[in-house]
Amino acid sequence: MNCFFCKGSMKPSTTTHFVDLKKCMIIVKNVPCWECEHCGEILLDDEVVARLDSIIKKVSELVTEIAVVEYDTAA
Numbered sequence: 001m002n003c004f005f006c007k008g009s010m011k012p013s014t015t016t017h018f019v020d021l022k023k024c025m026i027i028v029k030n031v032p033c034w035e036c037e038h039c040g041e042i043l044l045d046d047e048v049v050a051r052l053d054s055i056i057k058k059v060s061e062l063v064t065e066i067a068v069v070e071y072d073t074a075a
């Protein structure tokens, strides 16, 4: 896989995903991603994006302020 922006090579990595939903903020740690070795751009697989959506939907129903969850164990 190559970087969308600079065509550099992407390596498997993990990132932290933040979402600010006005009523609360959700932080998902250890999200698997691709990271460009050249420019540092982060890319998420479609299945990871889908899983993040369901984690955020579920967690947002439970918290009122800030939630910090692990990608692997959430939802």
Ligand SMILES: [Zn+2]
Binding pocket: 003, 004, 005, 006, 007, 008, 036, 037, 038, 039, 040, 041
């Ligand atoms: Zn790049």
